[in-house]
Amino acid sequence: MREELELAQSSQATDGLMSIPALMRRNAERFAGKAAYREKEFGIWQCWTWSEAREEIETLALGLLTLGIKEGDFVAIIGRNRPYLYWSMVAAQMVGAVPVPVYKDSAAEEMAYVLAHCGARFVIAEDQEQVDKVIDVQDQLPNFEHMVYLDPRGLRKYDHTALHQFQKLQTEGRAQRLAHEAELEARTGRLTYDSTCVMLYTSGTTGKPKGVVLSNRNVIQTSKNSVDFDSLRADENILAYLPMAWVGDFIFSVGQAMWCGFCVNCPESEDTMVTDLREIGPTYFFAPPAVFESQLTNVMIRMEDAGRFKQWLFRKYMAHAKKVGGKILDGHSVGPLDRLNYALGNLFIYGPLKDTLGLGRVRVGYTAGEAIGPELFEFYRSLGINLKQLYGQTEATVFITLQPNGEVRADTVGVPAPEVEIKIEDSGEIFYRSPGVFVEYLNNPESTASTKDAENWVATGDAGFFEEGSGHLRIIDRIKDVGKLADGRMFAPKFVENKLKFYPDILEAVVFGNGRDRCVAFINIDLKAVGNWAERNNIAYASYQELAGHPRVLETIQGHVEEVNRSVAEDPMLSGCQIHRFLVLHKELDADDGEMTRTKKVRRVVVADKFKDLVDALYDGSKTVSTTTEVTYEDGRKGSISATLELRDVAVLPTLSQQVAAE
Amino acid sequence: MNQITPDSYVTADGRTIGGTVMEMKNITLRFGGVVAIKDISFDIRQGEIRAIIGPNGAGKSSMLNVISGFYNPQEGDVFYKGQKRPPMRPYQVARLGIARTFQNIALFEGMSVLDNVMTGRLHHMKAGLFSQALWKGRAEREEVENREAVEKIIDFLEIQSIRKTPVGRLPYGLKKRVELARALAAEPSILLLDEPMAGMNVEEKEDMSRFILDVNDEFGTTIALIEHDMGVVMDLSDRVVVMDYGKKIGDGTPDEVRNNQDVIDAYLGVAHD
Numbered sequence: 043m044r045e046e047l048e049l050a051q052s053s054q055a056t057d058g059l060m061s062i063p064a065l066m067r068r069n070a071e072r073f074a075g076k077a078a079y080r081e082k083e084f085g086i087w088q089c090w091t092w093s094e095a096r097e098e099i100e101t102l103a104l105g106l107l108t109l110g111i112k113e114g115d116f117v118a119i120i121g122r123n124r125p126y127l128y129w130s131m132v133a134a135q136m137v138g139a140v141p142v143p144v145y146k147d148s149a150a151e152e153m154a155y156v157l158a159h160c161g162a163r164f165v166i167a168e169d170q171e172q173v174d175k176v177i178d179v180q181d182q183l184p185n186f187e188h189m190v191y192l193d194p195r196g197l198r199k200y201d202h203t204a205l206h207q208f209q210k211l212q213t214e215g216r217a218q219r220l221a222h223e224a225e226l227e228a229r230t231g232r233l234t235y236d237s238t239c240v241m242l243y244t245s246g247t248t249g250k251p252k253g254v255v256l257s258n259r260n261v262i263q264t265s266k267n268s269v270d271f272d273s274l275r276a277d278e279n280i281l282a283y284l285p286m287a288w289v290g291d292f293i294f295s296v297g298q299a300m301w302c303g304f305c306v307n308c309p310e311s312e313d314t315m316v317t318d319l320r321e322i323g324p325t326y327f328f329a330p331p332a333v334f335e336s337q338l339t340n341v342m343i344r345m346e347d348a349g350r351f352k353q354w355l356f357r358k359y360m361a362h363a364k365k366v367g368g369k370i371l372d373g374h375s376v377g378p379l380d381r382l383n384y385a386l387g388n389l390f391i392y393g394p395l396k397d398t399l400g401l402g403r404v405r406v407g408y409t410a411g412e413a414i415g416p417e418l419f420e421f422y423r424s425l426g427i428n429l430k431q432l433y434g435q436t437e438a439t440v441f442i443t444l445q446p447n448g449e450v451r452a453d454t455v456g457v458p459a460p461e462v463e464i465k466i467e468d469s470g471e472i473f474y475r476s477p478g479v480f481v482e483y484l485n486n487p488e489s490t491a492s493t494k495d496a497e498n499w500v501a502t503g504d505a506g507f508f509e510e511g512s513g514h515l516r517i518i519d520r521i522k523d524v525g526k527l528a529d530g531r532m533f534a535p536k537f538v539e540n541k542l543k544f545y546p547d548i549l550e551a552v553v554f555g556n557g558r559d560r561c562v563a564f565i566n567i568d569l570k571a572v573g574n575w576a577e578r579n580n581i582a583y584a585s586y587q588e589l590a591g592h593p594r595v596l597e598t599i600q601g602h603v604e605e606v607n608r609s610v611a612e613d614p615m616l617s618g619c620q621i622h623r624f625l626v627l628h629k630e631l632d633a634d635d636g637e638m639t640r641t642k643k644v645r646r647v648v649v650a651d652k653f654k655d656l657v658d659a660l661y662d663g664s665k666t667v668s669t670t671t672e673v674t675y676e677d678g679r680k681g682s683i684s685a686t687l688e689l690r691d692v693a694v695l696p697t698l699s700q701q702v703a704a705e
Numbered sequence: 706m707n708q709i710t711p712d713s714y715v716t717a718d719g720r721t722i723g724g725t726v727m728e729m730k731n732i733t734l735r736f737g738g739v740v741a742i743k744d745i746s747f748d749i750r751q752g753e754i755r756a757i758i759g760p761n762g763a764g765k766s767s768m769l770n771v772i773s774g775f776y777n778p779q780e781g782d783v784f785y786k787g788q789k790r791p792p793m794r795p796y797q798v799a800r801l802g803i804a805r806t807f808q809n810i811a812l813f814e815g816m817s818v819l820d821n822v823m824t825g826r827l828h829h830m831k832a833g834l835f836s837q838a839l840w841k842g843r844a845e846r847e848e849v850e851n852r853e854a855v856e857k858i859i860d861f862l863e864i865q866s867i868r869k870t871p872v873g874r875l876p877y878g879l880k881k882r883v884e885l886a887r888a889l890a891a892e893p894s895i896l897l898l899d900e901p902m903a904g905m906n907v908e909e910k911e912d913m914s915r916f917i918l919d920v921n922d923e924f925g926t927t928i929a930l931i932e933h934d935m936g937v938v939m940d941l942s943d944r945v946v947v948m949d950y951g952k953k954i955g956d957g958t959p960d961e962v963r964n965n966q967d968v969i970d971a972y973l974g975v976a977h978d
Contacts, residue, residue, distance in 0.1 A: 084856035085868065195861075196919055199719035313866030 061233035061258045063099075063136045065300040070096035073276060073303045079125035082310035082318055090125060092303065098126075100226070102133040102208070104215030106164070107222040109188050109206070113138030113229060116160040116241070120144045120153070120176075121168025123282040123291070123308045126192050126208060130166045131296060135239065138229040139164070142241045142253070143287040146172060152251075154179035156243050160253055160484060161185040166208075169193040173205070235259040240296075241484060242289050244436050245639050253484035254289075254436045263477035264439040265297035267460040271444055272406045278304035278326045279403075283315050289436040290410075294328055297439075319400030327407045331414040332642075334429075337399055338421055339546065343574065359387040360424075367392075367424030372448045392425045401427050408432050413517075413536075415544030416452035423450065431455050433517060437493065437500055438462075439478030443515045454514035464515065470505035471521045505534070518616075523646060525556030531618030533561070535646070538619045541606045546571040547598060550631050552649050553621065554657055562660035563624040564653065565599055566631055587628045587685055596690060599626055603692045611695040620694045623660045625667075627653075628685035634674045660689055713751070722943060723751030725784075726927055727772070727895060732781035734767055741767040742778065743951040749895065754921055754928045756938045758962075759948035760971060765931045766808060768948065769897050772929065773805045774798030800828055804893035806884040808900045808931075814873035818864060818883050819855065821872055825890025826851040858889050861923070862916055878909040882916070889920065896920065898930035902937055910934065914941055935972075939963065947971065 059065050069078065069092045078092040090098065111117070117134040119141055121127050131141040144156055146168065153175055157165070163185050167173050173191050180186055191197060192208045215222070239261045243251040268274075282295040295306045304326070309318035316337075345356055366380045376384075396402040407422075407429040414431065422429045428447065433455035434440040442464070445456035458464050462476040475498050482490045494500045505524045506517040518524060519536035527533050535553040542551040542565065549568035555561035567590050576583055576592075583589040607620040631637040637649050650657060652671070659667035670684040713723040727749040734742040742764045749755045757765045770776045771783065777792040784790065785801060804825070812821050829851055832844035859865055862882055867875060872883060881901060888896055901917065902910045914937055920926050932938045938945060939959040947955035947962055949971040955962045962968055 084853065084860055085865075086856075195923060198922070310865045311863065317866070317869075 059262070060235045061135060061230070061237060062132055062239060062261070062296065062300050063230050063233065065262070066092075066096060066099060066132055069300065069303040076276070076303070077305045078303075079128065079306050079308070080322075081125050081308040082314070082321075085310075087307075087321070095125075095129065098212070099129045099132045099136065101212040101215040101219075102129055103136040103226055104219055104222050105206075105211035105213075106133060106137050106139070106215070107225060108214050108218050109164070109211070111137050111139055111164060113232075115139040115164060116142050116162040117164040117166060118142045118144050118157055118160070118162040119166045119286065120146050120172045121166075121192065121286070122146055122312060123284075123286055123295070124168065124192065125306070125308055127166065127168065127286060128282075128295060128306065130190075131240065134164075135233065135237075136226060136230045138232065138237075140238045140241050142243070143285075143292065144243070145285055145287040150175040150178045154182045156251060156253075157183050157186065159251075160241060163187045165189040167191050170196040173197060173200070233258065235262070238481070240292055242287060242292065242436055245643075252486060252489055255481040255484055256289075256439055256478075257481050260439040260478050260480060261293070261297045262301065263461070264441055264459075265293060265301040267477070268293070268441050268444070269298055269301055271446075271460055272326075274298060274302050274304065274326060274406065276303040278302060278405075279322055279324050280304065280306055280326050280328075281315075281319055281322050281324045282306050282308050283312075283319075284328065284330075289440055290328060290434075293440045294326075316400070320398065321400075323397075323400060323403040325403050325405045327401065327404050329407075329409060330411040331409055331418065332412070334409060334414070334422060335418055335546070338418060339571065341395070341399070356391060359391040360421075362387055363392060363424035363426075364420065367426060368420060371423055371426055371428060372450065388426065396425055396427060401425075404428065406430070410434060410455075413540040413543075414452060417544065419452040432459075433515065435502060437480045438474060438476060439480070441478060442472075442474050442476070442502070445514075449512070449514070451514070454509060454512070454516050456514055458515075465499070466507060469521065470507065470518065470524065472502045472504050472506045472515070472517075473499045474502065475499050527555055527561075527618050528557060528559045529618070532615055533619060534616055535561075535619070537613075537616055538563070538606065538610055538621065541609060542602065545602045547575070547595075548602060550644060552631075552644055552646065553619070554650065554660070555619065558661065560622040561619050562657070563603070563621045564649070564656070565603075565624055565626045567595060567599070567626060569630070586630065587683065590626045590628055591685070591688065593688075596626060596688060599624070600690055600692060607692060607694055617695075621692055622694055623689055623691055625656060625660060625687050625689050627656075628669075628687060629671060629673060629683060632673075635672075656687065665689060716943065720752060720922060722753045725749070726751045726786055728784040729768075729771070730782045730784065732768075732771055732778045732783070734764075734771060734776055734778045740951055742771065744781070745948070745951075745953045746781075747946045747953065747956055749927060749929055750944075752921070752925055752927055753943040754917070754930070754941055756942035756945045757929065757931050757948060758933075758935070758938055758945055759954075762950075763948040763971075764951040765948055766899060767951075769805070769899050769929070769931055772895075773803060773897055799891065802892075802894040803897065804888040804891040804895075805897035806881070806888050806899060806901060808903065810877075810880050810884055812872045812880060812884055812887070815871060817869050817871055818875070818886075819859070819868050821883055822855045822858060822886045822890050823851065825887035826855060828891060829854070854892070855886075855890055858886050861889075861919070862886050878905050878912075881905070881909075881913065885913075885916065885920075889924075889926075892924075893926060895927045895929065898928065898932075900931050900933060902932060902934055910937060917941060 059068060074093040075091050077089050078095040079090045080087050117139045119127050119130050134141040142160055142162060144153060165176050167176060167189060173189060176189060188204050190206045190208055190211055194207055235258050237258050239256050239258045241253050241255050243253050280294055282291060284291045299306050307322045309315045345353060362383055366376045366384055369376050370384060404427050407427055409429060410432045430445040430450050432441060433443040441459040442462055443456040444459045462474055464472060464474050466472055479498050479500050503521055504517050505519055505521045506515055509516055519534040523535055525533040533555050538553045539551040542548050547568055548565055550566035552564040553561055569586055572589060572595060576589060581592065589595060603621050603624055610620050611617045631644060633639065638644055655669055656667060666686055666688055668686045670682050672680060672682050674680050713721055715721050725748045730746050732742055732745045757768055759765050767776060771778050774793045774795045782789050830847050832847050836842060836844040859868060864882060864886060867879060872880060902913050917928060921928055942959060944957060945959055945962045946953060947968045954967040954971055955965040
């Protein structure tokens, strides 16, 4: 009975708006003259209202009909965040086709795989670069028929039998409105909650990318729920700068934007993101930890160049913010004097700093994707920026857990999002069930079945647990990476690696130890941070390799590792993961060498295999090791570098089990 | 006027090359007793990319300076659009629609990229001192129009992210691009590039080549360039003039020039008599 009621409520709650095009039309009526999209072009923010956006989208949809697009066709969309490409997605939905945003920096071969896998008949590409890539691989794409491009530069002389300019196609659509309008209305009218809304390819740390099919129900329900959770409104502004092919961007810039009717702002180019962020001053903002980290680094580097008085003032007030800023944000009680002091700081330091960062107006900010360092997280929160964490994946249409206002911490990912059920299996793996659970992996019933069971429970592949007391979820690691040390204690490399990566000097860390008696680690230094440090300390270096092998760098890193060991030793479950020996790698782990994915996640197995000699050396106790490594340059040529690396022993604290044994 | 204008033709990559727009006839340029250019004649056709190459000291830059009006040759004439060009000051030449970049970058280091490129619009600003000072009517309208034109070029050369950056803070490769932007801002019909790729790494060279081709393709600008990198020259240009010791030793398509014995000698080094 109650379930029925809830169901009835939920369909009422969405007002029978069963598709993105339906939401778009509602917005065009309700918010006709309000800004829907902005893009900075030619140095000025160009703006489209919701009714203008509707006109753009509908003429494009009509244009696609003139090209003979069919219901169920796949339309690949390749390019950086631009209003035109967001409209393309909605236009594709209007004609009953499925938009498939593709990572624009994928190589031609990766693109060929994705386009061939879904059998895309249409491609909408941003510019010549993308058009060229598709033309290069079109022999491998039997279904490919038409390509629409946005920027005509360099494309004038191309063969235009299968190539169409975006605006010209719209003009064509407008001219043939009468002939196709009825068809367009019919197709848009046929869209239901079960129609496919979008298909997104997962990046895949292992194997080929998988096409995740999301229905209108998935997208609209999750958008609605997450909007309610954070009380987002029609007057929000967001900056759309994360890859369009990523589920997060689709939910923020399409799902939630359409549901609320808020404004999506597109930067002028990738390099101008920081300036554009400042100009727009978004109220709702998402960024992976790396973005926050680089912003903080910039602030700190610039502060070092400031005068003595300013530095003193900055330090004094940042210390105060650290003390009370987070508490004030969470609504805890703070003494009147501290409050006054914070208000002063806000006037002179925090406010201007937030404005410079472009975060002055942020009401709700999220970070996800990777663990965020507590220091970094605290820095932003102490300034009064409501930065929170969420945990999600493509298969869940993003949201699995969210941090409610006032319950924000660096080491948890929050409570289950509205309408999301979570259970933790004995193995420690997290399962969830929600209205956002994906329909299927395209053309891949086996993977679908192994990920999602008959009752719609989805395996996340992550291990975690609910913290007692707060009821917040904590993620330990990928379940396949969690193992056991030789003596049976739990081994969770990511847990330790994250602690290491929180140091600005350390860019990447890979910890080994599964099935062994102790843990060892590879470290990648961060060239920017360490290089800066070297400059200030008059340490000359000619290359990454030389800097990575510098005794003083090793000294510093050793200090970090020992500190991490102390912190790891405090965790009763994972104290066995302390690092006994480490080395600093002579090269940066790189996606071109296959050591990382394109989304910068370490491919553990590849690294372990490629640097087997180094792992062995860490375990056999030798003091140095010589090695030669093959590297791939950006243009595909190969070379090799050789190096002699120093292996260092690290102090380890006695662990719980050893203590027990000793007693 | 006895000039023969050759028929226009279409290149393999689909560009239309028109008749002669500029012709150098028997140019000789001396500095005191030194003969920098000795009796050189060649032409530049509408819409083509014309390269001038040669070893160090061959007189390439001098030749470009003659075209841009910086030097007036002692002998010989320059014809522009069929008209004999009288000796001119460089700014007069610029008004004819000939813009240039310099071998060793000549930008205003303390000014932003935007302001630097705006200076390229000088000839498109007609408002007088008084109206400029009051910032009313024509002056304001012109500024807006010119800014629009400049923004299109900034977009074209993909330098949006450094729009407000002082030029002095930019790396070399970007400065070169800003210089190109300033030259383009003048909306020239002929663009002279003095070693646009000198001192660049491979990637920067590729970018610059792309931009040069795009400028030629998109705006139909005729381009005359001096370049040392033979690979680049052969890929980019429609026709090449080869100079050595102030004399012209070759002229033709890249393939013709590559197989010219005099050119091979000049580059490999053969004793001069």
